[in-house]
Amino acid sequence: MLLFRSEEHVDRSGKPKGAFMTPAQMWRLADTWYHDRDDPAWRRRSADEAEDVFAEIGLKGDFWRLTG
Amino acid sequence: MNILVRVRLAVLEQTIASGQVPTAGEIAAELDLPLEMVQEAYGKLGESHVFVCEPGDPSRLRMANPFSPVPTAFRVSARGGSYYGNCVWDSLGIVSLLGGEGTVETACPDCGEALSLRVSHGELSDAEGVVHFSVPARHWWDDIVFT
Numbered sequence: 293m294l295l296f297r298s299e300e301h302v303d304r305s306g307k308p309k310g311a312f313m314t315p316a317q318m319w320r321l322a323d324t325w326y327h328d329r330d331d332p333a334w335r336r337r338s339a340d341e342a343e344d345v346f347a348e349i350g351l352k353g354d355f356w357r358l359t360g
Numbered sequence: 361m362n363i364l365v366r367v368r369l370a371v372l373e374q375t376i377a378s379g380q381v382p383t384a385g386e387i388a389a390e391l392d393l394p395l396e397m398v399q400e401a402y403g404k405l406g407e408s409h410v411f412v413c414e415p416g417d418p419s420r421l422r423m424a425n426p427f428s429p430v431p432t433a434f435r436v437s438a439r440g441g442s443y444y445g446n447c448v449w450d451s452l453g454i455v456s457l458l459g460g461e462g463t464v465e466t467a468c469p470d471c472g473e474a475l476s477l478r479v480s481h482g483e484l485s486d487a488e489g490v491v492h493f494s495v496p497a498r499h500w501w502d503d504i505v506f507t
Binding site for chain 1: 426489
């Protein structure tokens with residue numbers, strides 16, 4: 293997961309093209325994912341739960357599927 | 361508290377305090393546990409994708425998510441400390457874990473221009489660029505270091 297100046301810079305980099313998100317979406321995902329990592333009760337999300345988190349911030353479609 | 365929770369929390373606490381991801385030996389000393397027990401815990405935390413173990417070395421972590429034990433292209437400043445994140449996701453995760461106040465500095469992998477993301481009071485306040493994922497979600501853990 294890398295931060296590029298723009299989608300054009302991803303094209304120019306020659307890296308395999310996958311999926312994009314805005315920095316705002318990335319912050320929401322990172323905040324949801326890690327804010328409680330130092331809580332003794334924290335547990336790793338199931339694949340279904342992770343897909344729900346992705347969907348909540350607008351990440352839908354086959355690229356973001358962990359199940360099925 | 362079971363040993364996996366104790367080791368997980370001790371790794372995070374030591375990393376946050378020192379900026380360095382601890383070895384199994386350092387955690388064994390901190391928790392007053394046998395080294396082999398901590399190495400076994402590192403292995404189990406790696407198998408369950410909580411952390412990533414260093415191949416061939418049961419005393420080291422390759423990733424103490426969200427922290428990286430080795431320098432990366434993602435430098436994080438938060439709560440008065442300086443850290444390396446494994447990727448942009450984990451780097452913002454460090455900022456979140458440390459209270460939602462901090463900065464991620466990196467560079468565009470194409471042109472090398474410096475890029476930064478700033479979080480203030482739990483909100484992304486300054487941002488530039490676009491986040492790119494090369495690998496589909498279901499294949500992230502096929503090779504998590506590449507991902």
